[in-house]
Amino acid sequence: MLDTTIDVETPEGVQLLIPVAGLAPRAMAWLIDGMIKFGMFIVALIVTQPLGLTGMALWSLFLFALFWLYNVLFEVLWQGATPGKRAMRLRVMNADGTPVGWTGAIVRNLIRPVDSLPGCYLLGCLSVLLSRNFQRLGDLAAGTIVAYKATDPERSRTHVNEPIPLAIPLSSDEQEALVSFSERRKQYSQARAEELAQILEPVLGEVDARRVRSYAAWLAGKGSPT
Amino acid sequence: MNLEDVTVALRPRGQWEAMDLGARMVRRDARAIYLTWFALTLPAFALALAAVWFTPYAGLAVFLYWWIEPITDGPILHVISRRLFGARPTARDALRSTWPALRRNWIYLLTPFRLHLARSAMLSITQLEGLKGKRRRDRAKVIGRRIARPGGGLTVAYHHLAMAVYFGVILLVFVLLPESLQSTMGDGMLQLLWTPGSREANLISLILFYIAQTTMHPWWVGGGFGLYINCRTSLEAWDLEVAFRRMVARRRRGVAAAAVMLFAAGLSLSPSSEAQDAATDAAAVEPIPVTGYWKANEVAPPLRRVQESDQFVSRETTYEYEYRWSRDADEEEAEEEPTAEARDWNWLDGLFHVFAIFVEFWLWIVVALIVLILFLTRNHWLGAISPSGPRASQRASIRVAGELIDAADFPEDYAAVALKLWREGRAREALSLLFRGRLLDAAQRFDLALPDSATEGMCVRAVAKQADAAFTQHFASLTQAWVACAYAGRLPEAAQFQRLAEHAAVAGGDAA
Numbered sequence: 170m171l172d173t174t175i176d177v178e179t180p181e182g183v184q185l186l187i188p189v190a191g192l193a194p195r196a197m198a199w200l201i202d203g204m205i206k207f208g209m210f211i212v213a214l215i216v217t218q219p220l221g222l223t224g225m226a227l228w229s230l231f232l233f234a235l236f237w238l239y240n241v242l243f244e245v246l247w248q249g250a251t252p253g254k255r256a257m258r259l260r261v262m263n264a265d266g267t268p269v270g271w272t273g274a275i276v277r278n279l280i281r282p283v284d285s286l287p288g289c290y291l292l293g294c295l296s297v298l299l300s301r302n303f304q305r306l307g308d309l310a311a312g313t314i315v316a317y318k319a320t321d322p323e324r325s326r327t328h329v330n331e332p333i334p335l336a337i338p339l340s341s342d343e344q345e346a347l348v349s350f351s352e353r354r355k356q357y358s359q360a361r362a363e364e365l366a367q368i369l370e371p372v373l374g375e376v377d378a379r380r381v382r383s384y385a386a387w388l389a390g391k392g393s394p395t
Numbered sequence: 396m397n398l399e400d401v402t403v404a405l406r407p408r409g410q411w412e413a414m415d416l417g418a419r420m421v422r423r424d425a426r427a428i429y430l431t432w433f434a435l436t437l438p439a440f441a442l443a444l445a446a447v448w449f450t451p452y453a454g455l456a457v458f459l460y461w462w463i464e465p466i467t468d469g470p471i472l473h474v475i476s477r478r479l480f481g482a483r484p485t486a487r488d489a490l491r492s493t494w495p496a497l498r499r500n501w502i503y504l505l506t507p508f509r510l511h512l513a514r515s516a517m518l519s520i521t522q523l524e525g526l527k528g529k530r531r532r533d534r535a536k537v538i539g540r541r542i543a544r545p546g547g548g549l550t551v552a553y554h555h556l557a558m559a560v561y562f563g564v565i566l567l568v569f570v571l572l573p574e575s576l577q578s579t580m581g582d583g584m585l586q587l588l589w590t591p592g593s594r595e596a597n598l599i600s601l602i603l604f605y606i607a608q609t610t611m612h613p614w615w616v617g618g619g620f621g622l623y624i625n626c627r628t629s630l631e632a633w634d635l636e637v638a639f640r641r642m643v644a645r646r647r648r649g650v651a652a653a654a655v656m657l658f659a660a661g662l663s664l665s666p667s668s669e670a671q672d673a674a675t676d677a678a679a680v681e682p683i684p685v686t687g688y689w690k691a692n693e694v695a696p697p698l699r700r701v702q703e704s705d706q707f708v709s710r711e712t713t714y715e716y717e718y719r720w721s722r723d724a725d726e727e728e729a730e731e732e733p734t735a736e737a738r739d740w741n742w743l744d745g746l747f748h749v750f751a752i753f754v755e756f757w758l759w760i761v762v763a764l765i766v767l768i769l770f771l772t773r774n775h776w777l778g779a780i781s782p783s784g785p786r787a788s789q790r791a792s793i794r795v796a797g798e799l800i801d802a803a804d805f806p807e808d809y810a811a812v813a814l815k816l817w818r819e820g821r822a823r824e825a826l827s828l829l830f831r832g833r834l835l836d837a838a839q840r841f842d843l844a845l846p847d848s849a850t851e852g853m854c855v856r857a858v859a860k861q862a863d864a865a866f867t868q869h870f871a872s873l874t875q876a877w878v879a880c881a882y883a884g885r886l887p888e889a890a891q892f893q894r895l896a897e898h899a900a901v902a903g904g905d906a907a
Binding site: 170171172173174188189190191192193194196197200257258286287288289290291294295298299303317320339340342343345346349350353356357361365368369371372 | 402403404407408409411412414415416418419420422423548549552553555556558559560562563564565566567569570610614618629630631632634635636638639640642643645646647
């Protein structure tokens with residue numbers, strides 16, 4: 170199965186699927202960060218201008234910090250996200266799903282100039298397109314990934330059907346599919362719902378979409394236990 | 396289309412994630428896609444290059460090339476959409492699909508709809524659903540409501556990334572230019588590029604455009620397809636259909652397995668012992684005789700089997716890595732089937748081995764050096780350890796007033812030498828030699844305990860403590876003469892010296 174996720178198993182045996190972000194969202198995040206940095210650059214110039222040579226020195230120091238520390242500080246201290254990444258709902262983390270630390274953040278940002286070679290991030294773009302987990306060279310060196318923040322899928326929590334107990338045992342994946350069928354009812358048509366319910370007849374007997382949703386309600390623990 | 400054969404993980408995704416999935420699909424089939432891309436674009440590109448170089452219609456040629464480029468979208472889409480459901484289309488299949496795809500999609504590919512921002516996302520509607528007229532328009536409205544905006548975003552991102560490649564390649568050329576040429580050639584190139592309308596500028600621009608398109612275009616098509624797939628997944632709950640069908644299939648398999656079990660159980664009830672054996676083999680259950688009580692020897696083996704089964708025993712494998720020095724041990728190790736973990740660590744083992752060999756090598760070098768040094772200095776230590784060295788070495792060297800009196804190179808008949816020196820007029824040397832010789836004699840004959848800083852007086856007292864009266868008296872007068880000579884510059888009478896020397900010669904000879 171082709172997917173855009175990294176499989177991580179926690180020590181407790183819980184399997185996590187971390188969705189990794191590809192070139193387009195990362196480029197957008199970079200663009201937003203670039204605009205923020207440019208704004209800071211201009212503001213710093215205006216503020217330090219009246220101070221003459223001292224101002225120039227301060228401005229240069231600020232530029233240095235902006236160039237080398239902006240990403241590192243945000244990534245380590247702000248849950249793995251620069252403002253641009255936050256806007257795109259992205260975050261940097263280690264490839265095993267743990268939060269990125271100082272070493273990881275510093276390494277991936279020290280290698281940023283290499284990714285930008287020969288200009289316009291040519292190497293970085295190619296690396297993101299071709300590597301397995303959308304990693305640029307800095308990510309590969311630091312063992313980090315850029316992942317989407319988990320979002321709650323669109324769910325309908327109203328209209329709970331009358332729960333009906335289910336007589337046969339189902340695996341957790343199967344239970345999840347039934348519950349999902351109920352929760353996503355607004356996204357597909359009624360005709361499609363009946364079609365999907367028909368598929369389940371060999372397992373559940375004579376059912377319609379409504380009854381399947383009742384089973385789902387029972388599986389989700391809605392209503393009084395029977 | 397059979398959803399059960401789907402080869403990507405279906406689930407409702409965010410729009411960006413959907414584009415990423417499309418990019419993944421392009422990467423998976425990059426070979427077929429790029430073969431198709433080059434087969435279709437290279438001839439057109441060559442024509443465009445020729446037109447730019449040889450005709451005055453450079454602008455028109457570039458425009459035409461750019462306008463017909465979407466023809467490649469169809470075959471690329473063909474490859475990834477077929478692969479989605481398990482087919483493995485080759486570049487040849489993709490090329491064959493060019494014309495049918497064009498006939499279906501021409502409205503998105505060659506009319507002003509070509510400029511539709513979300514083209515790569517909308518393309519699938521015409522090409523894959525095969526709708527026409529009003530139905531297509533309605534469908535495009537439904538789907539477009541969901542994916543036109545992200546599709547447009549994708550296109551904007553794509554154009555920026557293509558531009559990044561365009562300028563990136565220019566900078567790459569600059570970076571690779573030798574420094575001496577950078578000022579002349581680099582400036583020339585820049586001037587060319589900034590002078591629109593020149594033949595060279597058009598040519599270079601076209602080539603850069605082609606490189607940028609080659610790098611990014613298939614990914615853009617894939618991203619659009621990803622959006623489309625995601626839209627349909629959530630509109631039609633594709634992932635749920637897949638899950639439901641798997642559920643049914645599992646149930647069928649479960650029923651089939653249960654039937655097999657029943658059949659085996661039925662056999663085990665039949666009187667045929669052969670069939671019973673087969674059944675018990677299949678179920679892997681040892682029949683335990685069901686009587687009122689069990690004898691110990693009957694119950695032990697099945698009990699042990701139960702105790703050793705996985706439910707009762709938690710096994711863990713611990714690996715300890717120790718360095719085995721001997722080569723035999725390594726070979727023994729190699730014969731065992733290496734486990735996955737062991738294989739993972741093999742490189743480390745190898746590393747240690749190399750390190751050990753390195754250390755061993757240097758240790759042997761050190762050993763060789765020690766042997767060599769011992770051999771070269773054998774004269775110094777051989778006498779010291781040999782049981783019967785030359786006589787001279789038996790005469791102990793002593794140190795008096797900080798000066799070493801070396802027995803080894805001290806003349807044997809020092810009294811005669813001293814007399815000879817006296818006659819030559821070197822009285823001081825003669826007396827010194829005589830005194831030192833006599834002291835050496837004393838050191839040899841008696842066990843003198845003299846510190847390094849012993850003065851002449853201390854020597855006399857030490858000798859007096861050990862030696863007999865004659866020796867002591869002679870040594871005392873000799874020392875007195877030497878001290879008078881050494882510190883006061885007063886020489887003894889010739890006769891007195893003669894007497895002292897002769898006594899020393901006689902006494903020394905006696906001792907020897």
